[in-house]
Amino acid sequence: MDFDISKLPRYDILCIDFKSYYASVECVLRGLDPLTTYLVVVGDLSRRGSIVLASSPLMKSTYKIKTGSRLFEIPQDPRIHVVEARMNTYIDFSMQVPKILNRFGPMECISIYSIDEIFYTYDSQSLFGDKWTAAKTIQKTLKSELGLPTAIGIGQNYFQSKSCLDCISKHSEETGYIAEVTYETFPDLMWKFPIRDCWGVGRQMERNLNRLGIYTIGDLANANLPKMKAKFGVIGEQLVFHARGIDLTNPYFKPKLDQNAITQKGFGSGITLMRNYEGEDIITALLDQTEEVARRAREVKMNGRTISLSIGYSDDVGGGGFSISRTIATPTNLTRKIFEVCKVLFYQNDVKRPVRNIHVGLTNLSTDDIAQLDLFEDDSKERQLMSTMDEIRNKYGTASVVWARSLTDGGTVIDRSGKVGGHKS
Structure with a gap:
């Protein structure tokens, strides 16, 4: 499947980024x-x-x-x-941005991408002039009212505007950090950039593409589409089209969520440690992440059978690490049971190096409406204990009840309690 770009929908989309x-x-x-x-x-x-x-x-x-x-x-x-x-404070500043953009157009034109980036679909028939005039006006307004400098990428779809922002606008001091690409100019302006600069290409995908001889966005745009789809599925096809500047996302489409159709696929919790962890400190931090995962599962009355553990070693010793999972017979959301599996996975795969990253996951979920009984172990009292602990935490905060070893040097719960996104609020 390919597209005639002359027949593709075209919008005036501004991707606005707050510098640093x-x-x-x-x-x-x-x-x-x-x-x-x-x-x-x-x-x-x-x-x-x-x-x-x-x-x-x-x-x-x-x-x-x-x-x-x-x-x-x-x-x-x-x-x-x-x-x-x-x-x-950063969230408060960010929440003012849609209100300012709403002066230039209706809210359905605004799509928040992150705390410091936002997409705005501009109506060229607006009273604020053409897209470049509007972009400059928006930029000046944000600077005068919030004091924050911005860079703006202009494109005819989401991918073009975001790519223009990342690769061109942020470095275009001579144009006031505003730049534009179109379907016609995309090859000349974007294909020269390395594949890592392509929106949606992470480190692992970059390595995979490099093995295929793909090093630039242009290489990806000219890759064999059937082969890419065969190797990477629909993602491979999408990557090629994106590299050609094609993105069929309708910026005005805001899907209505069917709450009955939303299902939780899994729970996960990870941390980048503030120092190198060794020995028992690793196990303590592992317990803290396990407790967070189990608590989230209990909160929505879900159990899981597949427990995963990812460990990242310190860059001081060359980095690296491992990711592994194990599926157990009986679904659970009990901290102790998940923790026991995580410890086994860790000791079986650890190479005795300082740890800097820990992530625990629980998937393969089922509802907790009917507790599954273990013929060899009655965990009803433990379930009641966990429920009581959760109630106390919900009322008095995450750090109101913690495991004893979480109070040792390796504990992370006390430090992270009350933070937003892992950082002080």
């Missing part, structure tokens, strides 16, 4: 210019290994400090402001 969002908000709150200030936002100032969540443009260009760097990597320079994240 968290850092920019912190600059604004301090009366500083985000584009001329050295500022870094970290998750926790009390931990030297805390992750950098955002850095101002000057920090990136001058010191190469970016998202994912560590607190101890930040130079000791009096010009640099190092601040702790305030997630609720």
Whole structure:
């Protein structure tokens, strides 16, 4: 299947991105210019290994400090402001953006992509002029009212506008960080970029495509469509069309959710640890993640049979890790049972290296309406205990009741309680 681009629907879509969002908000709150200030936002100032969540443009260009760097990597320079994240504040700023865009068009034209990116479908018949004029006006309005600098990618569909933003607009100082692509200009403007810059291509997919000799977006656009579909399924077909600038998403379509049709596929909880964990500290952190997964399952009265564990080793020892799962006979949502399986999986696959990432998952779900009885073990008292613990947590907070070992050095529950997205609110 292929498309004649002359017959494809065309919209004027703006993908708006706030430059170094968290850092920019912190600059604004301090009366500083985000584009001329050295500022870094970290998750926790009390931990030297805390992750950098955002850095101002000057920090990136001058010191190469970016998202994912560590607190101890930040130079000791009096010009640099190092601040702790305030997630609720960033959310509050973000919630003002749709209200501002609503002045330029109806809410159905607005689609929120993330806390710092938003799609806006512009009506060319609007009173605000053509798309470029509107983009500049929106950019100036956001800067004057929120103090935040933006970059805007303009395209004829979602994929074009997002790709234009990431690859071109963010680096186009001469045009005020606004750029545009169309079906006709997409090959000349976009095909030269490496495949990793293609929206929707992660590290694993990049490696898979590289093995096929695909290194640029242009290579992907010219890949054999039947072979790509045979190897990657519908995803392979979609990747090729995207690389050709084709995206048939209707920006005005907002599906109505059928609550009766929504089913939970699984539960998962993961953490990037603030330091290298070894020995019993790993098991403690593993228990904390297991408890979170089990609690979520109990909350919606679901059990699971397949328990998965992913471990990521520290980059200090070369990184790497493993992911493995095991399916048990009787579905469960009890922390103890899930934890026992996770420990076995860990000890069977661990290579005795410092751990930095832990993720626990529970899938292959069934409802908990009728408890399945184990002929060799009566867990009714344990179920009642877990239910009581959950009730206390719901009323008084996550850290109101914790496992004893979660209070040791390896525990993560107390530190993460009350945070938003794992960071201080």
